[in-house]
Amino acid sequence: MPIAKGYAATDASQPLVPFTFERREPNADDVVIAIKYSGICHSDIHQARNEWGFSKYPMVPGHEIAGVVTAVGENVTKFKVGDHVGVGCFVDSCVGCATRDLDNEQYMPGLVQTYNDVEADGKTPTHGGYSDSIVVKEGYVLSIPGNLPLDAAAPLLCAGITLYSPLRHWKAGPGKKVAILGMGGLGHMGVKLAHAMGAHVTVLSQTLSKKEDGLKLGADEYYATSDPETFKTLAGSFDLLICTVSAPIDWNAYLGLLKVDGSMVVVGVPEHPVPVHAFPLVMGRRSLSGSMIGSIKETQEMLDFCGQHGIVCEIETIRADQINDAYERVLKSDVRYRFVIDIATL
Amino acid sequence: MPIAKGYAATDASQPLVPFTFERREPNADDVVIAIKYSGICHSDIHQARNEWGFSKYPMVPGHEIAGVVTAVGENVTKFKVGDHVGVGCFVDSCVGCATRDLDNEQYMPGLVQTYNDVEADGKTPTHGGYSDSIVVKEGYVLSIPGNLPLDAAAPLLCAGITLYSPLRHWKAGPGKKVAILGMGGLGHMGVKLAHAMGAHVTVLSQTLSKKEDGLKLGADEYYATSDPETFKTLAGSFDLLICTVSAPIDWNAYLGLLKVDGSMVVVGVPEHPVPVHAFPLVMGRRSLSGSMIGSIKETQEMLDFCGQHGIVCEIETIRADQINDAYERVLKSDVRYRFVIDIATL
Structure with missing residues (x-):
């Protein structure tokens, strides 16, 4: 052996x-x-x-x-x-x-x-x-x-495919407004990938401390979630919001940032259940979804995509x-x- | 006046x-x-x-x-x-x-x-x-x-379009397994409509007291949610589950009844938030969504559909x-x- x-x-x-x-x-x-x-x-x-x-x-x-x-x-x-x-x-x-x-x-x-x-x-x-x-x-x-x-x-x-798969599944691309919640190992890959797919990319991070990085990696906009104004300014804005944060946060506030038919996709798994109110879902046919890595086929597709676009972590x-x-x-x-x-x- | x-x-x-x-x-x-x-x-x-x-x-x-x-x-x-x-x-x-x-x-x-x-x-x-x-x-x-x-x-x-719209949006039809949670004013319309659309229809009701009605109205199967066996038997079964119940229930248990890529759509609005665990969403790319009535255009389409199929409440x-x-x-x-x-x- x-x-x-x-x-x-x-x-x-x-x-x-x-x-x-x-x-x-x-x-x-x-x-x-x-x-x-x-x-x-x-x-x-x-x-x-x-x-x-x-x-x-x-x-x-x-x-x-x-x-x-x-x-x-x-x-x-x-x-x-x-x-x-x-x-x-x-x-x-x-x-x-x-x-x-x-x-x-x-x-x-x-x-x-x-x-x-x-x-x-x-x-x-x-x-x-x-x-x-x-x-x-x-x-x-x-x-x-x-x-x-x-x-x-x-x-x-892992980080790459975890973001690539939902971006593809929920059709991130030209004309779509995508928000990436969390600017960490997962989130920064979401910025690079969504940008390369042609989507309009907004980072939602607790503070603006990584704003310069975010814009350099491909974000079009960058907002601090610690600022309550962010939730007013961006209400009803996004087709897709990918939540990379596994800390307990108020998902309802983020559901309110989605357009009609928008999806919030959770890829970070909080330890405990999160209270979800039906209103933000019902009032805009919005969805709260989850996604986990990707198939071998899709992982190879992601690596080839990264090769074509020169994307790494x-x-x-x-x-x-x-x-x-x-x-x-x-x-x-x-x-x-x-x-x-x-x-x-x- | x-x-x-x-x-x-x-x-x-x-x-x-x-x-x-x-x-x-x-x-x-x-x-x-x-x-x-x-x-x-x-x-x-x-x-x-x-x-x-x-x-x-x-x-x-x-x-x-x-x-x-x-x-x-x-x-x-x-x-x-x-x-x-x-x-x-x-x-x-x-x-x-x-x-x-x-x-x-x-x-x-x-x-x-x-x-x-x-x-x-x-x-x-x-x-x-x-x-x-x-x-x-x-x-x-x-x-x-x-x-x-x-x-x-x-x-x-209201009851008709509230069920018709999500059934159409999430593509209920032949080959699709649809569950209707709750056998009330909304739920019984879901049974009739989903059946007329050609879907396989399962009613999930607290007890079996309305089972005979459910089967007569078009349900293929009928299960009591008060029986814990129901959740084992039906795990991973449905493409679409429409929740017509606005009482506080454990949504996570119902999310577990969905197939990969399945959607649970809430049309009854509970007064308080419901704790949702990320695991059942993430482990099968499942969605928790909401839906509210329908457009005038779709309401007319629903009435015409009901006319063709002789469906009323x-x-x-x-x-x-x-x-x-x-x-x-x-x-x-x-x-x-x-x-x-x-x-x-x-």
Whole structure:
């Protein structure tokens, strides 16, 4: 069995520590990847600390993985040694399931998450990208366009697709007014992607502290949600509002910013339910919706789109021994805009 | 000024009483209607009792109006004396407004409600259908197909369009699984309409007491929501779930009954906000939406559809002096399925 080095959470309350473990033996349809960079997603913290209640330890987090192919199984046709590849939030889905829907596999029950889950064999724990190698079925490996640097491309595998999918599904494009709520790891990708799709983009952020960045990344307008005037000025303005904030906020106020038939799409998941009043929904046939990552097919489409438009994340690269500090800084929103672990420092 | 007889609420806490008032002088583009029947909608009670906080007294409720044309202004081309006509929830909208949208006028800011509002002149109070006549601009008068009895057609003007519009907007039809939550005045119309559109229809009602009616009206399946098994059996089942219940219920449980990309559409408005968890939205790209009546154009389309399919409401006709009793019975859900006032008894 191939041996991997990584960083793991060993229980909900301890910092992550260096961890050596076995990767599974590659099969004929597997791709072996030397991981070069791994992004830090807020959901890594939720899971490392068991905030969603289904964590298994030891856990090697990381589902924003960029690396280079080092070996391929004999049935693999799409990849060869040396290719730049990525792995996102899942590494298997309901294979053989009658209802398997390639456009929506991320919502199907048989999904196998990249970490904190078990492989399709029902027993082998999956481990993520805070490590130096991974073995993944060809069908779940993504091709990273050659013009994108691997470090800044890594977070596209989660932050990128998390915004790309709802922007596409709700048809962001020319003539559409899109608001991105939250200017963090997810939000700044929403700005870049919606702008590249041709939509008119407004950032709604707590303060104006990142306004200059927002406008540089493609926003047309930038408003502070701490200013009550914002909600008067922008009432009834948007076709689509993507909420990247998982802190408890008043969703009703944001629903009021939608046009008739507008949609507010939640991609950040607050820990507790949020009180929703029927009036803002009913008075404008508005919708409150959710969206979660994207299918493998759509993730590849997103990477190709990013390749064509030269889009990557804004990142701060860290050493592996800085992971625990980075977690604290993520919780304080003290990152512009995504931490990426340089796996060479493991 | 034409004199009208009716029943009015005089303040939030008193029963409705007989009331005589002046209707406005008809203009060249007005239709004068002898009201024959007026349905009782739950929202009449909310407004008569000022439960939404914007009631003006005296108030003649009623926005499910069916009658016969008795006079037309010289510019009126669509109606003549003797025609069967209806008036619904609004009698004017943003005329001259740059953004007037005939498909969505019910969501526009300039809407003038049939009662508890003021006419476009900004001062004349509007009064509704619990009365023997009304003067309405031609553009807000609906034609009731000749094969539909006026008494049972009256509630189509609110209950009918309130269900028809979301069923059409969310594309109920062959191959679609539609759930109607609540088997009351709104819900039973949802069953009839969704069935006529060709959808597979499931009723979700607190108990099975109205199951026989539901199946007779067109439901394919009928489940009790008081049985926890219902939520297991039906998990992930529906493309569209229309919630006609305005009592506080756990929306999250119903969101779990939707398929991927399914929509739950609220047409009953609970008084207080309902806690909504992001998980059921995010885990299946589901939507929680609202819908409110329909445009004049769509209301006419609905009436024509009902004419073609012979659809009317199930009603219990009452005398005018039974209005206050009927209100109490509505609050106890003791009506199958809509009260209609026989205006001849005024």
